[in-house]
Amino acid sequence: MKRIITLVLCAALLLSALACGVSEREDERPLVVCTIFPQYDFVRQIAGDRVNAVMLCKPGSEVHGFDPSLQEMAMILNSDLLIYVGGETDEWVADLLETNGRHLSAVALIDLVDTVDEERKEGMQGKAEDEPEADEHVWTSPENAIRIVNGLCDALCELLPQEADAMRANAAAYVSKLAALDEDYRAVMRSAKRHTVVFAERFPFRYLCDELGLDYYAALPGCSSNEEVALSTMSFLIDRVRELKLPGVFVIEFSDGRIALSIAEATGCEVWLLHSCHNVSKEDFNAGVTVLDLMRQNLESIKKAVE
Ligand SMILES: [Zn+2]
Secondary structure: OHHHHHHHHHHHHHHHHHHHHHOOOOOOOOEEEEOOHHHHHHHHHHHHHHOEEEEOOOOOOOOOOOOOOHHHHHHHHOOOEEEEOOOHHHHHHHHHHHHOOOOOOEEEHHHOOOOOEOOOOOOOOOOOOOOOOEOOOHHHOHHHHHHHHHHHHHHHHHHOHHHHHHHHHHHHHHHHHHHHHHHHHHHHHHOOOOOEEEEEEEOOOHHHHHHHOOEEEEEEOOOOOOOOOOHHHHHHHHHHHHHOOOOEEEEEOOOOOHHHHHHHHHHOOEEEEEOOOOOOOHHHHHOOOOHHHHHHHHHHHHHHHHO
16 A cells, blocks of 8 residues: 555656656547456447557456556556456555545446455355455456446547547447347357356356356355465365266466366366456457457357356
């Protein structure tokens, strides 16, 4: 917290130096800073190049525990709109908003949907006495993604009212694709033979599983670091895979897959990737991969798990 305040003060000083004509902002377009990939992608779909959208966490990087540099802090203070997730991982944003004297326009994704708390499921590693936190992975269900796109569209239209009609049309087009995807998920679930999945991994998919009516077991809670998993957690998950005769377990992007490989070795099950969309690789980022693309890929993995 102290470090954040110091950083904010330094950033404010840097900013006032910039404002005194040391350097002018080169890009005339509104600067929209997005902390992580989902909202960056949504802004891109809605506003296109009408805004200068910047993703704060670099592609391919671990977004949990992100710590903005002085330059990044100055960029946020100089932005026209900050879009962050909210919740535990983004505590530094709350500090920034509170500490900062000047008004900073900001939208938190968790304020655009109804949140639920992270669950402590049977077998999951972690301290039982930990207070449950609101699950911040709100974008993982198509239904929520639609709400978020609509909410971000409102904020962008407020920022650029002269472009509102075009941006609302873009948002509507993207929402209709998300709605079609949502319908495809529901169709898969209507013919599902299994209704339980296992994450050999941390679990940032509460909203998706809730929407699909999927029960789950997982090694670790949503945003925990990939810590060593206890033998008891491992054997609990192996027992569930055997008992429920599950054909596979899930890992998420950037995982080392250690837990999944152990389970696969013990049970002969497969390992499937499910994108949480926290971030994408540099390659995917440069190729313009979207949240919708990744959710489409997820649908194929879910199909394998429930058929
Ligand atoms: Zn997370």
